[in-house]
Amino acid sequence: MEELDVDHLTATQAAQHADRARQFISAGAAHITPATIRSWVHRGHLAATGLAADNRTHTYRLADVARAELKTRARALRHVRT
Template sequence: MDIDHLTAAEAAAHADRARQALTAGAAHIQPATIRQWAARGHLTATGLAEDGRTRTYRLADVARAEVATRARALRLIGMRKV
């Protein structure tokens, strides 16, 4: 796995670990969430994976998108903003 460029599934796993730490396991991030962030303009694809069709995202961009969407996610599960 190229740590700088992640597929939606790999990006979700990284972002999920961060969100899990903040929410004590109450909030999860799925690959579909990564794709939604991209569709909504929070995240930009940076290339294609080796299969030639799976989009990849930079880890730093995934982290920024996670931070940008965190407050809403925490509100939805009833937690205060961190």
């Protein structure tokens, strides 16, 4: 896993960070992918805060990713059977 810039995360980095929290809570049964991050953006749970060095990839603040994970956690874990 690459080192995280805590100010701005790409969707992949954001997914990796949020996935660690979700894995802990769900005993490894629930995962967060970059598509999940994009879904959170589409549904209004998360907003992009900038662009990565390639000027194409959106970035997200770590605190915002954590809030979105917390906000969506209860619904996601309802669908997990451990």
